[in-house]
Amino acid sequence: MTNTASREGDLQKVFDHIAANEENFIARVMEYVRHPSISAQDIGIAEVAGLLVDHLTGLGFTAEAIETAGHPMVLGRRDESPGAPTILLYGHYDVQPPEPLEAWASPPFEPTIRDGRIYARGIGDNKGQHFAQLLAIESHLAVHGRLPCNVVVLLEGEEEIGSPHIAAFVEAHRDRLKADLVVTADGPIHPSGRPVLTYGVRGVVNFELHCRHAARDVHSGNFGGVVPNPLWTLVHLLGTMKNAAGEITIPGLHDRIVPPTDQERAIAARLPLDPESIKAELTLERLDAPAELGVAERLMFRPTLTINGFHGGYGGPGSKTVLPCEGVVKCDIRLVEAMMPEDVLDKVEAHVRRHAPEVTVVRQHGMLPSKTPVDSPFGAAIRQAVLAAQGLEPYEYPSLGGSLPDYVFTKILGVPAFVLPYANADEANHAPNENLRVDCFVNGIRTGAALLSALAAADHKSA
Amino acid sequence: MTNTASREGDLQKVFDHIAANEENFIARVMEYVRHPSISAQDIGIAEVAGLLVDHLTGLGFTAEAIETAGHPMVLGRRDESPGAPTILLYGHYDVQPPEPLEAWASPPFEPTIRDGRIYARGIGDNKGQHFAQLLAIESHLAVHGRLPCNVVVLLEGEEEIGSPHIAAFVEAHRDRLKADLVVTADGPIHPSGRPVLTYGVRGVVNFELHCRHAARDVHSGNFGGVVPNPLWTLVHLLGTMKNAAGEITIPGLHDRIVPPTDQERAIAARLPLDPESIKAELTLERLDAPAELGVAERLMFRPTLTINGFHGGYGGPGSKTVLPCEGVVKCDIRLVEAMMPEDVLDKVEAHVRRHAPEVTVVRQHGMLPSKTPVDSPFGAAIRQAVLAAQGLEPYEYPSLGGSLPDYVFTKILGVPAFVLPYANADEANHAPNENLRVDCFVNGIRTGAALLSALAAADHKSA
Structure with a gap:
């Protein structure tokens, strides 16, 4: 035997x-x-x-x-x-x-x-x-x-x-x-x-962006154009962090990334990751930008910057002509090999300081890839x-x-x-x-x- | 007598x-x-x-x-x-x-x-x-x-x-x-x-921007990079509607504006509208962009686009690695002579259709200046x-x-x-x-x- x-x-x-x-x-x-x-x-x-x-x-x-x-x-x-x-x-x-x-x-x-x-x-x-x-x-x-x-x-x-x-x-x-x-x-x-x-x-790191301008909410008519709006500040800041083409634009964020090996790509290509079935399951019109990427590339080989929540101002029924005094955005960044949470947070903070020094970055926990x-x-x-x-x-x-x-x-x-x-x-x-x-x-x-x-x-x- | x-x-x-x-x-x-x-x-x-x-x-x-x-x-x-x-x-x-x-x-x-x-x-x-x-x-x-x-x-x-x-x-x-x-x-x-x-x-018109992509919230790790995020869609759309310099960039929005007369400007210049006292009262670091404008100009002679509220995703304590499926933005636009609410809403809708056709504009009430x-x-x-x-x-x-x-x-x-x-x-x-x-x-x-x-x-x- x-x-x-x-x-x-x-x-x-x-x-x-x-x-x-x-x-x-x-x-x-x-x-x-x-x-x-x-x-x-x-x-x-x-x-x-x-x-x-x-x-x-x-x-x-x-x-x-x-x-x-x-x-x-x-x-x-x-x-x-x-x-x-x-x-x-x-x-x-x-x-x-x-x-x-x-x-x-x-x-x-x-x-x-x-x-x-x-x-x-x-x-x-x-x-x-x-x-x-x-x-x-x-x-x-x-x-x-x-x-x-x-x-x-x-x-x-x-x-x-x-x-x-x-x-x-x-x-x-x-x-x-x-x-x-x-x-x-x-x-x-x-x-x-x-x-x-x-x-x-993938690793992950979480952070919050806090913005406050005036001491209190004010009337959008009596103060609109005069008092800065933290929701606009946050919108414009976020726009500098990731563009509409789906590219994260925080300088240095991609520095440490080790691209996937040919063998990793080959194995991923054999997986049943069908964009059509994902779209059907979630009733999506399209996948996230950029449009041309395969699902494995999106999910395994690239970092993401996700807005987990954006909250500020009036959220009840109907309208309210308020100019709110504060807003909070919660984000996570998924990290691929060999990004480091603390290094990523440092780059986020440096970017925010340059583009919107009035916004506070609250660092949360991270996990390495x-x-x-x-x-x-x-x-x-x-x-x-x-x-x-x-x-x-x-x-x-x-x-x-x-x-x-x-x-x-x-x-x-x-x-x-x-x-x-x-x-x-x-x-x-x-x-x-x-x-x-x-x-x-x-x-x-x-x-x-x-x-x-x-x-x-x-x-x-x-x- | x-x-x-x-x-x-x-x-x-x-x-x-x-x-x-x-x-x-x-x-x-x-x-x-x-x-x-x-x-x-x-x-x-x-x-x-x-x-x-x-x-x-x-x-x-x-x-x-x-x-x-x-x-x-x-x-x-x-x-x-x-x-x-x-x-x-x-x-x-x-x-x-x-x-x-x-x-x-x-x-x-x-x-x-x-x-x-x-x-x-x-x-x-x-x-x-x-x-x-x-x-x-x-x-x-x-x-x-x-x-x-x-x-x-x-x-x-x-x-x-x-x-x-x-x-x-x-x-x-x-x-x-x-x-x-x-x-x-x-x-x-x-x-x-x-x-x-x-x-x-000033007149006013209110509207909401609604965006929904997936049928439900998903996990930001399991779907981040794959499923589009309505909060990013709204952020990028808003970025096309008003720039960080404070200019409303919706095409045609300013078409009907009748500039103030010299006499109106002269009267306004006599008003006790002191930027320093407004800043002190509301503990503001600065007035809204653009920086060089006088208070009367901001308050009386220009339209404004105010985000009254922005809400989507997680807003509780700590972090939640969610990729949310919907977001809502409430806005008002203050109108100056001789802007028309319905015309302004038409221009907002046309702009949204061009830049983010997945976003729904909900027209609310308006009032003429x-x-x-x-x-x-x-x-x-x-x-x-x-x-x-x-x-x-x-x-x-x-x-x-x-x-x-x-x-x-x-x-x-x-x-x-x-x-x-x-x-x-x-x-x-x-x-x-x-x-x-x-x-x-x-x-x-x-x-x-x-x-x-x-x-x-x-x-x-x-x-």
Whole structure:
């Protein structure tokens, strides 16, 4: 028997174990999500962190809940063999607040199965997904008594409130987090049911523009033409920051951008990113300017400057002849490799100082972009694991349009980081009636199991 | 005795009558404003219109309350002599809602005198001012048994809700409104106590700009760069409508403008319009662009395009990475002679169609500007009456910055129209604790009386 055939046989036994224990695994994940762990409301955090430490300890991990300036990080490590590769599985045990409660068909913390889906807050985002990974580990141990590689598990308690302490935590615990790669099971698969593998994320930085001229609102007739209008000041300032052709015109903003590689473009070109279906879904007449860009280019390879909100003056019914005294604009800029939030904010501030010194820039939080090379050998191993577990090749995304704190792995730890979601596309995360399809959950356990086997094989090949 | 001396003697007798009846007149105006007549809430309108018809009838007027599509117009006419000039006194008997009631030191419909001021809703705007005119008529009749000229009184019941029916009413009743001039006693005198005479008003037109792209708000990461942002569309559109130098750049908007005459500029130059005191009062760093303009030019001789409100997207605390699906901008344009609201709206619409066809223009109401020649002989007569009654020359305003429906007199009836306010500058109209100084009220009765005499004299001179 060849090594490959032997490895395939070993994995098949794990799949068989998973199949035999499906009912038990479903019951256990439902028991897990029954415990609220709402970071924004500080509900149940310590209890669920404690459950996870016990769970990991039971799987032979050295585990503890490590205090931070916010909620604790659950960290577990099982070093199987010094020569084997080490995978860090990142997830988060905190959940979004469940409100509005009246919109739920069944209570958010009383998990219920309907039509092949488990409904509960956190079942998709993210407790059901990392629980699937833990069940994959358990299944390997049950069948073989050991894991194919070393495993670090890092479960955060503050992801839903913006991960304010993860960077400092990772900086401070580099040694305990030492790994060869990071895999996060979070977010949804493709609506078609095809799995998805993501190599990067855009970063983001938020800021506000505040403008006030007069001490109070005045009458637009009695003062119009005399008193400056902060809404006009903001409109004219914004017009200097991005033009109608869709180009961000803040000097220096594009300085650090590393253009996508040919390989990234080639992978992106294979994705089912159809402008017509996006337009149909959102009843759009057109995509954003510039008109000629492909969807991947728009979503992965360029920064954006979005006005999240613009508010000032009268907003009620009918008209009011007021000349308002203040206005506020909220913006975010999505960052691509290798833009830096603080550098971007510096450039925004310098631009505002030059064009509208009366406008105040309020700096908010930022998150760096992250990118893992799409030709990483671990990428090939993960694709192979997905194929073995689900019979489908994943769609490969060079980057997500959105932001996750993956930079703490790629930029602080310096290791490749992948996002490999298990949840159905209609998981309704952050919304009422959050759910996880039972088949997605089982696919997640199978994929997690295949992943551990594939990494050992990849390491064997590369050695 | 010369005619002039005789006329002065006749007027002095009227002044004496006013002085002798001051207490009675104050009691009666307080009784009048005790009756609510809130047009926006449809409270007390018919009752107060009825009181006015009785009042006018008692003064020998042919009077009635004439129904309109809204609240009735009170119209009275007393033709003293076919050869005498006819003055139309315009005012409004409706008042603003009194809310918030808890902010009043005494109840709004329980008139109270404190520190030389009568406090009550409507005492300044406008019931106390037109009641002073009626008392001036009564005083002439009491002393001389006749009036020096013919008088038409027109009291509207919808001024506080935008005078929606006055233009149609004036069109339909031209014959009954036939007069040589119109004088409106409304608004405040100068804060220094100097009376004010106004020859014109700016017009106004309101509109909204609505923009919607996607069917719903989307995530700024998952869709940023792909889905067009209506707030950017509106920002870029507005940038084409007025530039940062303060110039309105809508083609054709300035076409109909009649520049001010040298005489208007000369009169305006004498007004106490000090930029430094405006800046100090409103804690402004600067006046609106363009920087080099004088205050009168800004306020009287140029159109303005004011953003009254801009609202779209997230406006709560902190940040939200949303790409909003809709935004609304509310604007007004102040019009100078001889701009036309419908023409201006047509030009706005044409401009928006060319630059942002996805934006909808919602046309709202408009009011034409109005201008009376500053060299009208009636202007000289009014100034003389003010001097006779108050011992002070009025400040002459070629135009107000704000808008009143005076165009119905100058443009529909084709007669000169003047605004000659009696109320103190701190009358708190439209606000809690509205008040009228007792000395201003008495000055109003005296000025109204002098006005009737002066007109007869002016007519005599011009005849």
